[in-house]
Amino acid sequence: MTFIKVDSVSKKFGKKMALSSTSFQLQKGECVVLCGGNGAGKSTLLHILAAISKPTTGTVWLNNVHLQKNRQEYVSQIGYMPDDFFAQQMMTVQEFLSFYAAHRQVAEKQIDEILQRIGLLEKKRELVKNLSKGMRQRLVFGQALLGSPLLLLLDEPTNGLDPFWVNEFVAILQEVKKSGTTIVFSTHMMDVAAEVGDTILFMKEGKIVKTIRNELDKEKTTIELLHLHRSV
Structure with missing residues (x-):
């Protein structure tokens, strides 16, 4: 079908x-x-x-x-990853994903699973503004994966x-x-x-x-x- x-x-x-x-x-x-x-x-x-x-x-x-x-x-x-990165720079990595997890009614435990898969688990308390371009790409990719769209x-x-x-x-x-x-x-x-x-x-x-x-x-x-x- x-x-x-x-x-x-x-x-x-x-x-x-x-x-x-x-x-x-x-x-x-x-x-x-x-x-x-x-x-x-x-x-x-x-x-x-x-x-x-x-x-x-x-x-x-x-x-x-x-x-x-x-x-x-x-x-x-759907889960969507834009070409341009838009995020509150003073959020932490965990806060960024928590915002989307709450919006999609996703359990908090999935956040750590996603962070582990995209290699940012050790950066969960890092401010978004301090991430490299590659790390930001991975973070937005992780956001799109939340909730298994x-x-x-x-x-x-x-x-x-x-x-x-x-x-x-x-x-x-x-x-x-x-x-x-x-x-x-x-x-x-x-x-x-x-x-x-x-x-x-x-x-x-x-x-x-x-x-x-x-x-x-x-x-x-x-x-x-x-x-x-x-x-x-």
Whole structure:
């Protein structure tokens, strides 16, 4: 059964068409990666899926819930990691996650579990302002994981991560996929896209110009994506 259905979704800002009529369907537990250059429409699409931005046209269903008609029920099923980091700088790491845990009615004990998985357990009492860029990325990623959402939306989640944590990020996403969570994320890292994605949507000027079903040969997929990037 289709878990997510995006039907003829577009987004216009003034006279600029940021996302043209876009349609695709995802199954439960599938990972879809959005690739393409800057201005391709990746973040715009993620903002619509995260119910941050209203589509100009088209509709989105998640688990048979209509985004525009049942927004509250829709957003209760998602976890979202934005591209830009926004947080009260004088909060501690634990306070930051506790805020979101309370909002989502998540037990406090899950906070330590998340902190352990993202390597920030020893930083739980550290102020957010003192964290490195990579640590902040991991913290916002941890926030998105709270409550085991049915749909995980991640906008450029590997930005600022060192090679060790890129590998850990891939491992975490593989675990999340196995649990049945559906994932949509954008990245400029072609090897990460090939490693995790079941389907890769390559975007250009607000349109999906190529859909790649990622089969067994990850290296071949990586090379194909590199060629596509160089051609845009």
